[in-house]
Amino acid sequence: MVIYDRGGQRVSTVCIGMCIVSGVIAAVGLILTLKTDILDWFHYLLYVSYIKLIVTLRYVPQIYFNHKRKSTIGWSTGSIVWDLVGGLLSLVQMFLICYNYDDWASILGDPTKFGLGLLTILFDVILILQHVIFCHNSKQKDTESKKYQAEFTLLEKDEKYVPPAKV
Numbered sequence: 001m002v003i004y005d006r007g008g009q010r011v012s013t014v015c016i017g018m019c020i021v022s023g024v025i026a027a028v029g030l031i032l033t034l035k036t037d038i039l040d041w042f043h044y045l046l047y048v049s050y051i052k053l054i055v056t057l058r059y060v061p062q063i064y065f066n067h068k069r070k071s072t073i074g075w076s077t078g079s080i081v082w083d084l085v086g087g088l089l090s091l092v093q094m095f096l097i098c099y100n101y102d103d104w105a106s107i108l109g110d111p112t113k114f115g116l117g118l119l120t121i122l123f124d125v126i127l128i129l130q131h132v133i134f135c136h137n138s139k140q141k142d143t144e145s146k147k148y149q150a151e152f153t154l155l156e157k158d159e160k161y162v163p164p165a166k167v
Contacts, residue, residue: 052116
């Protein structure tokens with residue numbers, strides 16, 4: 001079942017491969033946890049959390065394509081700003097807990113949360129810097145503003161606009 005029209009886009013083989021490998025690792029770990037004493041629940045969940053940490057590398061293709069195109073047209077900064085706020089607040093929470101319990105060694109007690117916070121902040125700062133640098137390119141600014149102005153003008157002048165039929 002297709003939820004959205006994908007046009008000519010398709011899921012990359014790298015993504016499919018990562019999903020299959022992650023699923024196999026999680027399934028094998030679950031079987032080992034349920035059927036043997038090789039792996040307990042704590043370590044199983046810890047290993048599955050490392051998969052989540054690896055998924056955070058999802059920003060790498062976006063950073064690469066922004067750099068390759070020297071543009072961030074069509075890219076939303078809103079989600080990245082909220083993602084950055086989430087990463088910062090996650091680290092602040094960890095530091096506050098360490099401060100309250102006077103146990104600074106426990107900052108690494110949850111390596112996945114600490115790693116997610118750091119990676120999120122790193123990637124978000126890179127993406128925001130790319131956006132700021134590429135948006136200062138006057139050609140891109142002019143192109144974006146002309147495109148949006150043209151769309152607005154078409155909607156404003158078209159009095160016979162009929163919204164799409166609901167399915």
